[in-house]
Amino acid sequence: MFDNLSDRLERSFKILKGQGSITEINVAETLKEVRRALLDADVNYKIAKIFTDTVKEKALGQKILSSLKPSQMMVKIVHDELAVLMGTKNEEINIKGNPSVILISGLQGSGKTTFTGKLALYLKTKRGKTPLLVAGDVYRPAAINQLQVLGEQIGVPVYAEEGNQDPVKLAKNGIKEAKRMGKDLVIIDTAGRLAIDEQMMNEIEAIKKSISPQETLFVVDSMTGQDAVNTAREFNDRLNFDGVVLTKLDGDTRGGAALSIRSVVDKPIKFISAGEKLESLELFHPERMADRILGMGDIVSLVEKAQEQFDAEEARKLQKKIAKDQFNFNDFIKQIQQIKKMGNIKELASMIPGVGKAMKNLDIDDDAFKSIEAIIFSMTPSERENPALLNGSRKKRIATGSGTDVQEINRLLKQFDETRKMMKMMQSGKNLSRMMGGMKGR
Numbered sequence: 001m002f003d004n005l006s007d008r009l010e011r012s013f014k015i016l017k018g019q020g021s022i023t024e025i026n027v028a029e030t031l032k033e034v035r036r037a038l039l040d041a042d043v044n045y046k047i048a049k050i051f052t053d054t055v056k057e058k059a060l061g062q063k064i065l066s067s068l069k070p071s072q073m074m075v076k077i078v079h080d081e082l083a084v085l086m087g088t089k090n091e092e093i094n095i096k097g098n099p100s101v102i103l104i105s106g107l108q109g110s111g112k113t114t115f116t117g118k119l120a121l122y123l124k125t126k127r128g129k130t131p132l133l134v135a136g137d138v139y140r141p142a143a144i145n146q147l148q149v150l151g152e153q154i155g156v157p158v159y160a161e162e163g164n165q166d167p168v169k170l171a172k173n174g175i176k177e178a179k180r181m182g183k184d185l186v187i188i189d190t191a192g193r194l195a196i197d198e199q200m201m202n203e204i205e206a207i208k209k210s211i212s213p214q215e216t217l218f219v220v221d222s223m224t225g226q227d228a229v230n231t232a233r234e235f236n237d238r239l240n241f242d243g244v245v246l247t248k249l250d251g252d253t254r255g256g257a258a259l260s261i262r263s264v265v266d267k268p269i270k271f272i273s274a275g276e277k278l279e280s281l282e283l284f285h286p287e288r289m290a291d292r293i294l295g296m297g298d299i300v301s302l303v304e305k306a307q308e309q310f311d312a313e314e315a316r317k318l319q320k321k322i323a324k325d326q327f328n329f330n331d332f333i334k335q336i337q338q339i340k341k342m343g344n345i346k347e348l349a350s351m352i353p354g355v356g357k358a359m360k361n362l363d364i365d366d367d368a369f370k371s372i373e374a375i376i377f378s379m380t381p382s383e384r385e386n387p388a389l390l391n392g393s394r395k396k397r398i399a400t401g402s403g404t405d406v407q408e409i410n411r412l413l414k415q416f417d418e419t420r421k422m423m424k425m426m427q428s429g430k431n432l433s434r435m436m437g438g439m440k441g442r
Contacts, residue, residue: 008037016071042225042256086286091268106219108192111247116189117150118281129185134174135160137191216241225256236265243270329384374402
């Protein structure tokens with residue numbers, strides 16, 4: 001996400017490296033490259049020009065602190081203006097009401113139905129809501145089936161009416177059913193529609209008018225770039241929606257939608273979604289996104305993801321085991337499974353300052369842990385508990401059972417041993433520099 005934009009912006013800041021001060025000449029040269037980077041990312045020309053004009057005005061008015069270089073000051077100004085461009089702060093979703101009603105709208109193929117399932121899971125697990133999903137796409141039977149499958153996966157009921165071709169009536173009936181079931185949240189999926197389809201646009205307007213939702217969200221496929229922004233404007237003129245959702249941010253997106261949409265429709269981006277995993281939904285934080293765009297990582301989001309997956313009591317037990325040098329393969333596999341729940345491995349790595357850029361060209365498969373898991377699950381309970389038991393004959397048996405070879409098992413044992421030693425060092429607080437040196441070497 002934003003890889004090309006990040007590289008182009010970084011190159012533009014290099015113009016100021018070695019400069020003793022910010023001048024109108026070197027600022028103009030830098031901002032010309034910044035504007036080109038934004039246009040290449042499919043940002044609206046007017047927005048790109050206003051952005052660079054604002055940065056120029058602030059840069060020329062800044063006194064450079066003795067501790068900062070001109071290029072560092074320019075990065076800071078661009079960072080702050082990117083955050084402003086995308087909305088400055090995170091804006092919460094409105095889930096007041098009993099039940100609260102959320103209407104999902106958007107183009108065909110934008111990922112509305114998948115997002116509906118993700119949002120239900122998010123509000124169920126993180127806000128304690130009891131949702132009911134309403135299958136309001138009456139034109140595409142596959143959409144109803146898809147929502148029912150998603151509902152089953154996340155343990156959320158789905159309301160559908162076979163044969164009902166009236167989406168307005170269906171939405172109202174869904175809300176009635178939620179009240180009958182004692183649900184406090186209704187999320188209504190709707191059919192994808194084109195902004196130029198007058199009949200379909202009238203229909204979504206009628207649905208909104210009849211149910212008066214607390215929140216209307218417009219789902220955008222971020223890979224469509226500037227076209228998504230133009231469509232958002234047209235939908236907003238008809239629906240006056242409350243917020244935007246950017247999907248498919250794990251694709252080859254240039255980032256134009258994320259950077260432009262707030263300025264064009266004056267509505268906040270509320271959620272971003274990457275990947276097919278139902279847990280892969282995040283609140284949108286403009287400052288954190290600005291950090292990611294400028295290659296600064298996003299440690300806050302990474303820590304939040306980790307906190308969601310790691311249980312405090314389990315962490316205390318693990319700490320004791322590490323202190324007694326009793327960390328084993330059962331503990332190792334638990335850590336792997338928790339990391340996998342946090343999301344896409346490459347995306348997680350990009351949140352660590354400096355690491356994302358280093359790993360940009362590496363092909364990291366989301367199934368990278370599969371062979372490790374296969375090896376560990378091919379061990380007996382006693383072998384997982386006590387890795388010292390693994391002699392030559394046991395390794396051959398495990399290799400056969402996991403579809404690997406003995407060399408791969410030896411590599412895993414070496415990595416496991418190194419991990420255990422590093423965790424022991426971290427636990428004791430000793431030899432920290434040695435531990436860091438070992439990490440750098442890998």
